[in-house]
Amino acid sequence: MNLNIGIDIGGTNIGAGLLDEDLNIIYRIEIPTNKDRGYDFVKSQIISIIEGMRSKASKLNQKIDSIGIGLPGIVDIEGNNVIYNANLNWNNVPLGKNLRHRFDIPINIENDATIAGIAESALGVMKGYSNSVFITLGTGVGGGIIINHKVYTGSHGLGSEIGHMIVGENFYDCNCGNNGCLETFISSTAVRRYVINEIEHGFINTSILKNVNSIEEIDTKLIFECAELGDELSNKAVNRMAKYLAIGIANIINIIDPDIIAIGGGVAKAGDFFLDRVKDLLPRYILFKELDFGEIKLAKLGNDAGIIGAAMLKEYK
Amino acid sequence: MNLNIGIDIGGTNIGAGLLDEDLNIIYRIEIPTNKDRGYDFVKSQIISIIEGMRSKASKLNQKIDSIGIGLPGIVDIEGNNVIYNANLNWNNVPLGKNLRHRFDIPINIENDATIAGIAESALGVMKGYSNSVFITLGTGVGGGIIINHKVYTGSHGLGSEIGHMIVGENFYDCNCGNNGCLETFISSTAVRRYVINEIEHGFINTSILKNVNSIEEIDTKLIFECAELGDELSNKAVNRMAKYLAIGIANIINIIDPDIIAIGGGVAKAGDFFLDRVKDLLPRYILFKELDFGEIKLAKLGNDAGIIGAAMLKEYK
Numbered sequence: 001m002n003l004n005i006g007i008d009i010g011g012t013n014i015g016a017g018l019l020d021e022d023l024n025i026i027y028r029i030e031i032p033t034n035k036d037r038g039y040d041f042v043k044s045q046i047i048s049i050i051e052g053m054r055s056k057a058s059k060l061n062q063k064i065d066s067i068g069i070g071l072p073g074i075v076d077i078e079g080n081n082v083i084y085n086a087n088l089n090w091n092n093v094p095l096g097k098n099l100r101h102r103f104d105i106p107i108n109i110e111n112d113a114t115i116a117g118i119a120e121s122a123l124g125v126m127k128g129y130s131n132s133v134f135i136t137l138g139t140g141v142g143g144g145i146i147i148n149h150k151v152y153t154g155s156h157g158l159g160s161e162i163g164h165m166i167v168g169e170n171f172y173d174c175n176c177g178n179n180g181c182l183e184t185f186i187s188s189t190a191v192r193r194y195v196i197n198e199i200e201h202g203f204i205n206t207s208i209l210k211n212v213n214s215i216e217e218i219d220t221k222l223i224f225e226c227a228e229l230g231d232e233l234s235n236k237a238v239n240r241m242a243k244y245l246a247i248g249i250a251n252i253i254n255i256i257d258p259d260i261i262a263i264g265g266g267v268a269k270a271g272d273f274f275l276d277r278v279k280d281l282l283p284r285y286i287l288f289k290e291l292d293f294g295e296i297k298l299a300k301l302g303n304d305a306g307i308i309g310a311a312m313l314k315e316y317k
Numbered sequence: 318m319n320l321n322i323g324i325d326i327g328g329t330n331i332g333a334g335l336l337d338e339d340l341n342i343i344y345r346i347e348i349p350t351n352k353d354r355g356y357d358f359v360k361s362q363i364i365s366i367i368e369g370m371r372s373k374a375s376k377l378n379q380k381i382d383s384i385g386i387g388l389p390g391i392v393d394i395e396g397n398n399v400i401y402n403a404n405l406n407w408n409n410v411p412l413g414k415n416l417r418h419r420f421d422i423p424i425n426i427e428n429d430a431t432i433a434g435i436a437e438s439a440l441g442v443m444k445g446y447s448n449s450v451f452i453t454l455g456t457g458v459g460g461g462i463i464i465n466h467k468v469y470t471g472s473h474g475l476g477s478e479i480g481h482m483i484v485g486e487n488f489y490d491c492n493c494g495n496n497g498c499l500e501t502f503i504s505s506t507a508v509r510r511y512v513i514n515e516i517e518h519g520f521i522n523t524s525i526l527k528n529v530n531s532i533e534e535i536d537t538k539l540i541f542e543c544a545e546l547g548d549e550l551s552n553k554a555v556n557r558m559a560k561y562l563a564i565g566i567a568n569i570i571n572i573i574d575p576d577i578i579a580i581g582g583g584v585a586k587a588g589d590f591f592l593d594r595v596k597d598l599l600p601r602y603i604l605f606k607e608l609d610f611g612e613i614k615l616a617k618l619g620n621d622a623g624i625i626g627a628a629m630l631k632e633y634k
Contacts, residue, residue, distance in 0.1 A: 074604075074605050074608070076608060083605055083607050083608055084605060084607070092607065129472075130472065131471065131472045143572075145572070147464060147469075148465070152464075153574065154448065154570075154573060154574020154575065155446075155447065155448045155574055155575055155576040155611060156574055156608050156609050156610060156611070157574070157608060158570055158571065158574040158603075158604065158605060158608055158610055159570075159571070159572060159573055159574035160572065160574075161571040161572070161604055162571070162572065164571050164604045165568045165571055165572065166484055166485070166564050166567065166568055166602070167483055167484065167485075167497075168483070168484075168485055168486060168497065169485060169486055176604055177601070178601070178602055180484075180485065247483050250483065251482045251483055251568070252572070253471075253475055253476075254475065254476070254478040254479070254481050254482055255460075255462070255476060255477065255478070255479060255482060255569070255572060255573070256471060256476055256572070256573075257470065257471020257472055257473055257474070257475040257476035257477075258471065258472055259472040284494070284495070285483070285495055286475075287391075287475065287478055287481045287493055288391050288400055288401055288475060290400050290401070290409065291391070291393060291400060291473050291474060291475055292473050293473055293475055294472065294473070
């Protein structure tokens, strides 16, 4: 029986696991990313993790089949260079190349939303479906696309960037420079920003303000809590978010038409309260109402999705 | 050597061809669709065409391998029912089922934009590429998606409806009931409608009006001609169309990231004059400018694309 290493590089911590063929995490490490110390330091930490895992495997008389790495950025199609990583402030760093130079083991690197999509496809709500799309709603919006049971990132590694699909006109521009990106309507940042903008424009009769000392303290969790208790501004914000998520899902259906779309990430923790609003709105945006369309479900895997998905990357390539 | 039948059902004519393995059309029929006489009549004409082709093949001592049919509508995933066909006013007609009942030959039915995409993929500008997207700009906007050298229409037959991707807010609603569909910005209908709306709102200092007796006579060809001659309103309309086509293409790149995107259909006849404006605008909407993205080219096949693509449908399924 051979083992695989899955590494999940986040802005705060690096999590890694040694997985057996049944996807059990038989050995696990978590260390601070120390991103302020720069790429070379982070890279040396990743190398130490892999070396630790390798000696663990050899004590068990087992071999490592592959190393998979997930990170919040984009990787070129050869998996050599991390072109961009917002969280770590990396630009064009040769992580794949450096690690391949060091280890004689197949190494794959992918965007973390794509990795989470793989985990959902292998073990979660997307399990067993041929075509599926994972959307993660957090401070940004990421996507993972599975087509014919394989991860799909396009011909140049640019695909599955669902958060930057332009879907309307918004009162502020996206970090990417465009106006109207899905991310600026449905990320937690977007919802918070919408509420603050409304308050600054005079919508002050809201229970949100009774729960904070200053508008800086407003967060998405509070907005969702106030919405559930019937607050008007909070519901306006949640309904706007639900509308644009429904539009984003309908656009995905009009193009990819998957078997299932799974919603994950922090915002999705609001659960059925939010998802039911999206499901209510969705049919109006579907073109052919006579045909079935994909199910919309909450993702079910927790924090280990990043490690598990990364360990399976080779299989899904 | 076996033969394949390709049938292209349009609102005005039905074109059909008997093709050899080198995709030569060795026998050809074109008859009026007579759509006003209803589905049963049109179906009987299609049956006559197939019977004529079959007896032609048997005179040549050859067998028919498959029948492929393209039409401007949507077909269920089993290829049994034409769910919707705007041009022919068909709703849920069992064309596939009826033809299979009659002929013991594999029959595939697909959307005509998908069929044109297959033809471009086999013989045109998309030839040799693994992942490609065809966009047809006419009175509506259609799409054909090729992934891994196969036609991709999704899990329920709803995919590749690129014209109904929501990309913004528009001054009029789409036929489908939504606001902001790509089709309402970049179809010939959309460009004409935008110009007429501007004129009705007072933009009357335009050479377009010197070329017509009434605003009803304005068409997209005239708008493009006036734009090339420097007319301000015409250029405003063409630039708006180019902007939204660039957004539509960028959205496709952000999701599917194909090797190539081919633009076909009537509006594309404006050629490089129009395409150059789209190409100039596109980079600003691309997320990661460090990576290559797919080429944008004009489709190169003419009227026979519908017949040829239909005859190849079996191979691309």
